[in-house]
Each structure stands twice: as structure tokens, then as C-alpha cells.
Amino acid sequence: MYKSSFPKEFPKEFLWGGATAANQIEGAWNVDGKGLTTAEVVRKADDRKKMSMNVVDAKSIKEATNDLTTVNYPKRRGVDFYHHYKEDIKLFAEMGFKVFRFSIAWARIFPQGDEQQANEKGLAFYDRVLDELEKYNIEPLITLSHYEMPLALTQKQNGWLDRRTIADFTHYTEVVFKHYRGRVRYWLSFNEINTGTWGFHETGVVDSHLKKQEQENVRYQALHHQLVASAIATKQLHEIDPEAKMGCMLARMQTYSATCKPEDVRAAQLEDQKNLFFTDVQARGEYPEFMNRYFSENGIQIKMAAHDQQVLAESPVDFVSFSYYMTTVTSAIAEEEVNGNMSTGGRNKYLEESDWGWQIDPVGLRITLNEMWDRYRKPLFIVENGLGALDKLESGKIHDDYRINYLRKHIEQMKQAIKDGVQLMGYTMWGPIDLISFSTSEMSKRYGFIYVDQDDEGNGSLKRIKKDSFYWYKKVILSNGEDLA
Ligand code: BG6
Numbered sequence: 399m400y401k402s403s404f405p406k407e408f409p410k411e412f413l414w415g416g417a418t419a420a421n422q423i424e425g426a427w428n429v430d431g432k433g434l435t436t437a438e439v440v441r442k443a444d445d446r447k448k449m450s451m452n453v454v455d456a457k458s459i460k461e462a463t464n465d466l467t468t469v470n471y472p473k474r475r476g477v478d479f480y481h482h483y484k485e486d487i488k489l490f491a492e493m494g495f496k497v498f499r500f501s502i503a504w505a506r507i508f509p510q511g512d513e514q515q516a517n518e519k520g521l522a523f524y525d526r527v528l529d530e531l532e533k534y535n536i537e538p539l540i541t542l543s544h545y546e547m548p549l550a551l552t553q554k555q556n557g558w559l560d561r562r563t564i565a566d567f568t569h570y571t572e573v574v575f576k577h578y579r580g581r582v583r584y585w586l587s588f589n590e591i592n593t594g595t596w597g598f599h600e601t602g603v604v605d606s607h608l609k610k611q612e613q614e615n616v617r618y619q620a621l622h623h624q625l626v627a628s629a630i631a632t633k634q635l636h637e638i639d640p641e642a643k644m645g646c647m648l649a650r651m652q653t654y655s656a657t658c659k660p661e662d663v664r665a666a667q668l669e670d671q672k673n674l675f676f677t678d679v680q681a682r683g684e685y686p687e688f689m690n691r692y693f694s695e696n697g698i699q700i701k702m703a704a705h706d707q708q709v710l711a712e713s714p715v716d717f718v719s720f721s722y723y724m725t726t727v728t729s730a731i732a733e734e735e736v737n738g739n740m741s742t743g744g745r746n747k748y749l750e751e752s753d754w755g756w757q758i759d760p761v762g763l764r765i766t767l768n769e770m771w772d773r774y775r776k777p778l779f780i781v782e783n784g785l786g787a788l789d790k791l792e793s794g795k796i797h798d799d800y801r802i803n804y805l806r807k808h809i810e811q812m813k814q815a816i817k818d819g820v821q822l823m824g825y826t827m828w829g830p831i832d833l834i835s836f837s838t839s840e841m842s843k844r845y846g847f848i849y850v851d852q853d854d855e856g857n858g859s860l861k862r863i864k865k866d867s868f869y870w871y872k873k874v875i876l877s878n879g880e881d882l883a
Contacts, residue, residue, distance in 0.1 A: 557602025
């Protein structure tokens, strides 16, 4: 009789851990030679249920550069990981982390983005972080660009819209690959690259003055430059550190069809294709034909250099990573919209929502994993998933059963997907320590196993407190995903 060789449980070497980003945890925005970043000029949202990420223009940047406080720009202060990293990593180690995902702030290494000489103090900070991780045998997973870049590159050349940014970025990547050679096995190029279609926070391109179609054109052009830069970085990494692996990173958002009407199913398929397009390029090495068609039918013209297609084809990524928070619904006719981390979409009446209106869909994770595995046949890595919630401190404790429930249901579905035959390398839940929210820059939207005493205005002792979920995740890791009770 035929016997399946696929595992029925999490593989022994499964990488359990947590994920963060420099601009949401580090703080220390103006010390040790660091330059100002694009994330640090985005004002916190006035309406916490609305995104603050796109309201950046020349005027708001000017205001931000004249304001040297952190009150309106919370990503400048983060949760001061820069000075608490030893304590924080010790807590991660106590939970049994096998991997810690964090990003390097490009502007710590190259404050203006285009210098020849790296800032030694910036390199030294991440050396100290790596020393600490090595002490506890925690594998680093480093994102090269997580929603920030040196602001100077936006001011000089409008961020990724300018082709010269490819050379600036690949100078930075070459320097960090050489400097950290042998110490980092897993790298990611651009965080949630697809969200560049939403503008400034990902591309560093000021385009809010443009009409919608022009904007779309500009964004796909900037993203083309990132796709090329990502392929060049992959090639560099393989040459500089042959043991190391490069992954791409997508905000994966499965789109369901609102009905079984074929037109609706097709509308949902197109949404899905537009989402997967980025991973198609990064994992398969070429622009898919459906996207070329979309570009030509929507008046989008991407300028490519003669060798770009070859560069993309030569260096596909080694593994495919993605964030997973929600699914959406679409139909041929527009539906009622709900919130989400990058986009809005139709409401799904079968799903519950978080306090911020994000639809919670654990089964969708199994569907997503199966589809991604079928499409790419490369190892998958879930590098973000979690619940942003309002936590209450009660007599020094946080009883966050809602978070435990959310994570449990998603991990159960991961196990189902592994049994379906999906090759899954690891899981880094988002924000293992409370951090500044990306979309609203508030502190009250908490994801962590570890509570940080800081409010939305930046008041608080920054004391770290273990939540109930801290002890729960420790059990999950210790039992390699078997004990989810
Ligand atoms: C992802 C980002 O989109 O979602 C993270 O990569 C972000 O940077 C996370 O923090 C959660 O979003 P938010 O807006 O709740 O912080």
C-alpha cells in the first residue's frame, strides 16, 4: 500500500519565534549617527481605526523635520529596544524562541542612504543584538527593508521611483552581507512588498498630489525597482555567504468570491493574482502574463532596463515568506468594505473581527498555505500573524485569553496544512513584545506576549511584564506545537 512520507507533526527543526521591525521597536531615532527615516515623518493617526500611512506630502515632511519631538511621531521612540535589547532577548529566550525576526534600519548604517562609508556605530548595534541572540541559540531572521528608508533619499530622488535607489540599496546590502557573514542564515528583502501599491510607507515615494492612475503607475514603477534590487541582493547574498538563504515577503490576503457566480469568482481571482504577482516575480523570476495584461489595459507603463528581466530570472528567492492576518471577499459589484492592514475588502459574514475590524480567519491560513505551496513549491515561512487588542493591566497581570485563542486556532490550522503536505519552515508571530502600531502609530493596539508600560502619548516606565500568553507560548514551543491547551 502507498505510504505518505509527509510529516504528521511540526518538523523537529521548526522555527518558532516572533517578529518585529526597527521603526516599531528600536526608538533611539537620533543617536549614534542614525539618519531620519521615512517612517519617522508619518504622524500618528487622528482616527485610530483609519490608516495614517498615506497622508504624507512635501508639506507634512517639512513639518515633521521641523518637529524634533516624538509625541506626534511615535515611531521615533518605539519601545526603546535600542537600550532594552538584552532584557527583551532574554525574555524571548525564556519563552524558548528558536528564531527572532527583526529589521535593520538602513538609516542606521547609511544615514543619508547614499554614502560610501558605513556608520560603524550602526553596524555595531546589530552586532550586539546578534551577540545576544547567539548567547541563547536564537536564529536571526533579518528584514533588509521594513517600511522605512533614509528620508534623505525621498528628499533627493523621491525614494524608489528613482532607479538610482537600486544602487544605493544594493550598496547597503553588500555592506551588511559582508559585515554579518556567517552570523545570519535567513534574510528577507522587502517587507510586505505588495503594500507598495498603497504608497509612501513602503516606497518612500511622495505621490499624494497625483491622480489615481498616475499614482498607480508611479507605484508599480517604484516596485519594479524594488523587485530588481531584491534579485540583485539575492545574488549578492549567494556569492558573499553561500550558506545563507533569501526569502521574499508578501502581505498575503486571500480573496474569496462573494458568491458562486462565475463573474464574482473571476473578480476574486484577479484580486488574488494581483496579490500573488509579487511573489510570482520573486520566486519564479518573471512577470506573469496576467499582470502584463493588467498593466496594458490600465495604462500602466513600466520602464525597464535592458537587463532587468535577466536579473530577475537569474536570482529567484530560496524561500517564500508572508504575513497572514485576514482574508477578504470580493464580487464583480463593490461590497461593503472592512478594515485591514494594507487594503480594505468586502465583509465576510461568517467571520469574527478584531477590535480594529480585521476579519479573523484561521481556516483561511490552511487554504493559503496549501495554495502557496502548490504554486511555488518552495519552503514557506509565516513571518507575521497575531492579534492587535486592547489589553487591561489588572493587579500587575494581563489575562489575554483572546490572544491565546486567536493564536491557538491559527497554529492548529498550520498543523493541518503540514499534514496536507505543505513544507513550512517556521512561524514568527507578530510583535512578541508590544510595539508601536504600523498603521495608526498607537501603543494601545497590542500584539505582545510581553506588555510594555507605555501609553499612546509615550508616558510610562517602559517596564516589561509577562502576559498569560507568554507562559502559553512557552508551552507551545516546548512541546513543538503539540500542547496548545
Ligand atoms: C504588517 C506589518 O502589515 O502588519 C507590520 O508588516 C505591522 O509592520 C503589522 O505592525 C500589524 O499592523 P498594525 O497596523 O496593527 O501595527
